[in-house]
Amino acid sequence: MLQKLETHLEKNFPFLKGKKLLITVSGGIDSVVLAHVFHQLKYQIGIAHCNFQLRGIESDLDERFVEKIAKEFNCQFHSIQFLTKEYCKKNKVNIQIGARELRYDWFQKLYTEYEYDYILTAHHLNDVMETFFINLSRGTGLDGLASIPPINQNIIRPFLIVSRNDIETYANNLNIKWREDQSNAETKYIRNKIRHHITPELYKLHPNFEENFLNTVLKIHDSKIFIKQKIAALQKEIFTTKENDFIIDKNIIKNLSDFEIYELFKPFDFTATQEIKKLIATQTGKQIYSSTHTLLNNRDSLILSINTQDLNEDVYMIEHMQDIHHLPISLNFSFANKEISKDCIALNLEQTSFPLMIRKWKDGDYFHPTGMRGKKKISKYFKDEKFSLRDKENTWLLCNHQQQIIWIIGHRADRILTCKPEKENLVYISV
Amino acid sequence: MLQKLETHLEKNFPFLKGKKLLITVSGGIDSVVLAHVFHQLKYQIGIAHCNFQLRGIESDLDERFVEKIAKEFNCQFHSIQFLTKEYCKKNKVNIQIGARELRYDWFQKLYTEYEYDYILTAHHLNDVMETFFINLSRGTGLDGLASIPPINQNIIRPFLIVSRNDIETYANNLNIKWREDQSNAETKYIRNKIRHHITPELYKLHPNFEENFLNTVLKIHDSKIFIKQKIAALQKEIFTTKENDFIIDKNIIKNLSDFEIYELFKPFDFTATQEIKKLIATQTGKQIYSSTHTLLNNRDSLILSINTQDLNEDVYMIEHMQDIHHLPISLNFSFANKEISKDCIALNLEQTSFPLMIRKWKDGDYFHPTGMRGKKKISKYFKDEKFSLRDKENTWLLCNHQQQIIWIIGHRADRILTCKPEKENLVYISV
Numbered sequence: 001m002l003q004k005l006e007t008h009l010e011k012n013f014p015f016l017k018g019k020k021l022l023i024t025v026s027g028g029i030d031s032v033v034l035a036h037v038f039h040q041l042k043y044q045i046g047i048a049h050c051n052f053q054l055r056g057i058e059s060d061l062d063e064r065f066v067e068k069i070a071k072e073f074n075c076q077f078h079s080i081q082f083l084t085k086e087y088c089k090k091n092k093v094n095i096q097i098g099a100r101e102l103r104y105d106w107f108q109k110l111y112t113e114y115e116y117d118y119i120l121t122a123h124h125l126n127d128v129m130e131t132f133f134i135n136l137s138r139g140t141g142l143d144g145l146a147s148i149p150p151i152n153q154n155i156i157r158p159f160l161i162v163s164r165n166d167i168e169t170y171a172n173n174l175n176i177k178w179r180e181d182q183s184n185a186e187t188k189y190i191r192n193k194i195r196h197h198i199t200p201e202l203y204k205l206h207p208n209f210e211e212n213f214l215n216t217v218l219k220i221h222d223s224k225i226f227i228k229q230k231i232a233a234l235q236k237e238i239f240t241t242k243e244n245d246f247i248i249d250k251n252i253i254k255n256l257s258d259f260e261i262y263e264l265f266k267p268f269d270f271t272a273t274q275e276i277k278k279l280i281a282t283q284t285g286k287q288i289y290s291s292t293h294t295l296l297n298n299r300d301s302l303i304l305s306i307n308t309q310d311l312n313e314d315v316y317m318i319e320h321m322q323d324i325h326h327l328p329i330s331l332n333f334s335f336a337n338k339e340i341s342k343d344c345i346a347l348n349l350e351q352t353s354f355p356l357m358i359r360k361w362k363d364g365d366y367f368h369p370t371g372m373r374g375k376k377k378i379s380k381y382f383k384d385e386k387f388s389l390r391d392k393e394n395t396w397l398l399c400n401h402q403q404q405i406i407w408i409i410g411h412r413a414d415r416i417l418t419c420k421p422e423k424e425n426l427v428y429i430s431v
Numbered sequence: 432m433l434q435k436l437e438t439h440l441e442k443n444f445p446f447l448k449g450k451k452l453l454i455t456v457s458g459g460i461d462s463v464v465l466a467h468v469f470h471q472l473k474y475q476i477g478i479a480h481c482n483f484q485l486r487g488i489e490s491d492l493d494e495r496f497v498e499k500i501a502k503e504f505n506c507q508f509h510s511i512q513f514l515t516k517e518y519c520k521k522n523k524v525n526i527q528i529g530a531r532e533l534r535y536d537w538f539q540k541l542y543t544e545y546e547y548d549y550i551l552t553a554h555h556l557n558d559v560m561e562t563f564f565i566n567l568s569r570g571t572g573l574d575g576l577a578s579i580p581p582i583n584q585n586i587i588r589p590f591l592i593v594s595r596n597d598i599e600t601y602a603n604n605l606n607i608k609w610r611e612d613q614s615n616a617e618t619k620y621i622r623n624k625i626r627h628h629i630t631p632e633l634y635k636l637h638p639n640f641e642e643n644f645l646n647t648v649l650k651i652h653d654s655k656i657f658i659k660q661k662i663a664a665l666q667k668e669i670f671t672t673k674e675n676d677f678i679i680d681k682n683i684i685k686n687l688s689d690f691e692i693y694e695l696f697k698p699f700d701f702t703a704t705q706e707i708k709k710l711i712a713t714q715t716g717k718q719i720y721s722s723t724h725t726l727l728n729n730r731d732s733l734i735l736s737i738n739t740q741d742l743n744e745d746v747y748m749i750e751h752m753q754d755i756h757h758l759p760i761s762l763n764f765s766f767a768n769k770e771i772s773k774d775c776i777a778l779n780l781e782q783t784s785f786p787l788m789i790r791k792w793k794d795g796d797y798f799h800p801t802g803m804r805g806k807k808k809i810s811k812y813f814k815d816e817k818f819s820l821r822d823k824e825n826t827w828l829l830c831n832h833q834q835q836i837i838w839i840i841g842h843r844a845d846r847i848l849t850c851k852p853e854k855e856n857l858v859y860i861s862v
Contacts, residue, residue: 137636139643141650190636197632205568205621212570219572222690223658230661259653 005162005170006037013158019117021045022110027062027179030122032069033167034159036176039073046076048110050103052084065179078110091380104373111154123148124159124167125210128217129199130191146221163210231263232351241354244317246304250280253302267402268293268304292403306403318356327358329396334428344430345407346419358396367405370415436593436601437468444589450548452476453541458493460609461553463500464598465590467607470504477507479541481534483515496610509541522811535804542585554579555590555598556641559648560630561622577652594641662694663782672785675748677735681711684733698833699724699735723834737834749787758789760827760840765859775861776838777850789827798836801846
């Protein structure tokens with residue numbers, strides 16, 4: 001007889017049927033049950049296990065334990081031994097962040113190399129609750145309350161709709177063995193507090209607390225996406241490009257709500273809405289500064305410009321797709337379908353605002369390299385790729401108006417700001 | 432020396448300065464401190480106390496206690512004795528709802544009669560937290576998490592930014608006396624649970640929990656309003672009126688997100704987005720029903736129509752402002768400024784979608800009478816106003832397309848769906 005968990009998954013993630021799934025298994029109860037359920041349901045799965053070598057023999061026993069499961073399921077097994085401590089020391093990151101970088105970077109490599117359709121992780125509803133309350137206490141706003149997304153590009157978290165309790169019941173009923181999970185050390189203390197002192201009390205408030213909570217989080221997630229889209233459309237409508245700046249009609253801003261003003265200027269690091277409103281009310285010529293931009297009151301308009309004085313090198317603005325003749329390197333814009341490579345990226349036209357710019361790197365620059373999770377300093381990228389001083393000096397960065405790096409031209413793209421080729425409404429940029 | 436609380440209030444509610452404020456005081460610590468602070472800050476205040484006569488001599492002692500405070504502050508004192516139990520029995524509501532109706536109804540009367548600028552209540556940050564968690568557990572979505580608004584028409588809650596702890600410190604430091612509050616009996620159990628078991632644990636999660644929490648709630652509140660406005664604009668854009676129905680292009684709906692579809696059709700009581708998407712995919716002629724509306728798949732369109740068969744009496748649709756000649760009573764639409772009365776209401780043009788309709792009352796009809804808080808059954812309104820059977824039969828209701836009652840024509844308007852005359856972009860409807 002199929003368990004509650006299995007019915008849940010078949011009903012809520014029908015799109016996984018017939019796909020090749022990479023299941024990430026630490027050896028802890030959550031991921032072991034995840035693998036078990038998908039094996040039971042006869043999905044085509046592979047199992048990936050990271051040995052971070054942080055707990056001596058225990059780490060090796062975890063690895064052997066997961067390998068045994070893969071054998072039992074007769075499925076492909078991938079494992080890797082990381083020199084985690086060395087990696088973290090070298091990259092000056094804490095163990096949790098380092099382990100996460102290593103882990104997701106490797107998962108994405110397996111995804112590409114072995115042609116998996118999705119990567120599955122075992123985060124569950126109680127993880128969401130804990131993240132929700134950590135973020136509520138930190139004041140991270142709607143974005144934080146949206147918590148862990150159930151689907152994030154090729155990463156799927158099918159257990160977000162089930163509770164720790166359901167997973168434990170499943171494991172006990174089917175007599176499934178697992179090893180105690182030692183991960184999440186950094187937030188373990190605060191998560192334990194929430195798990196033992198807050199969550200149990202919340203369950204007592206309402207018989208359907210679990211379901212009601214999950215619905216609320218999903219609704220927050222949808223609300224967040226809706227707001228982001230609307231604000232992007234609003235920006236496109238009222239920010240007009242002139243030379244290197246954005247020009248914004250003051251009278252339009254005056255009619256916006258504080259919320260809209262906040263959301264519009266947040267990407268340019270202006271977060272004090274009252275300051276912007278004050279600026280509008282003062283005389284022409286006044287300006288305010290953020291870490292990246294200047295906002296100038298100029299008669300009927302606000303002029304938003306980049307703080308180029310902060311940049312070490314020349315900056316070349318690209319005001320529209322044809323505006324490439326003055327650039328120090330040859331860039332080509334095209335709507336024709338091209339193959340994405342280190343020499344060609346794709347941008348979504350809807351989500352891209354001109355002007356773009358190209359410039360040299362500076363200290364503190366970072367990007368989100370394609371094929372890995374998290375962000376990386378440009379300096380670190382150069383080092384890992386063994387760039388000479390001359391290579392570094394000769395490398396151009398394509399950036400958007402918020403100075404975010406879209407592409408280390410000819411080398412590596414930012415995975416958040418660029419698109420995969422299967423999407424619609426793309427423009428291709430190549431060298 | 433001014434206390435933290437006083438600085439807080441002067442900084443965050445500057446618009447109260449120089450205004451005439453009605454402070455509602457039960458005699459409990461929160462409201463006594465509220466009155467004290469505004470007295471200290473030399474605002475022009477009046478104090479209102481309701482004696483619900485629910486706790487015998489204790490209720491009378493509360494009243495005398497508050498009266499003494501008003502005398503001490505040398506400010507106007509308003510008090511009233513309600514026959515609360517009789518009222519609730521007669522109106523078939525529980526004590527909490529009955530007491531709230533009586534209370535806010537009376538506050539609004541004082542507000543008008545004594546020309547106050549604002550009504551102040553003493554809800555504080557911990558009340559917000561408790562409401563937040565009650566609503567989170569009930570799954571009321573973003574609306575519920577926005578919790579108690581700091582400003583709601585003429586009602587201001589200046590203590591929403593301060594905690595119970597701050598209020599207690601203030602009272603203790605200044606040796607302020609109060610009487611134990613006995614209200615909120617209905618939610619007392621669940622509120623106590625949150626107060627004693629959840630809130631203290633949350634405070635331990637982050638040193639700035641209080642401030643971070645408040646910022647999140649205010650952001651949720653702003654997000655909610657932003658979403659509502661955008662959805663209203665979207666509806667106006669894509670719902671076209673034809674005779675008594677709304678016509679919606681199927682291809683437009685296909686390009687909307689699930690979230691947008693949900694929010695668009697929720698007011699018509701269609702909450703299963705998947706059902707609507709399924710309807711679009713099926714053949715022409717299929718329809719689905721909500722409690723109030725029918726949605727029909729008709730070639731390239733969806734047709735949204737009211738379930739008129741549920742109504743006992745004739746329904747007359749008003750498709751546009753000139754479409755009044757077929758009505759059984761004489762209605763007049765005008766843009767000229769008129770005085771609002773029982774015979775004339777004002778609607779905001781932006782927020783009003785045609786068709787409107789007039790019809791007779793039916794069982795279960797309710798509205799939100801101007802000048803009081805909460806809603807009231809039409810049958811109850813008729814009873815209270817001593818309508819004869821013939822009066823009831825002769826009375827027409829003006830309703831919107833969602834069948835919400837805008838106006839008991841010639842008698843009383845709904846305070847949510849109609850506007851005050853000082854607003855812009857109004858249309859006046861009179862008999």
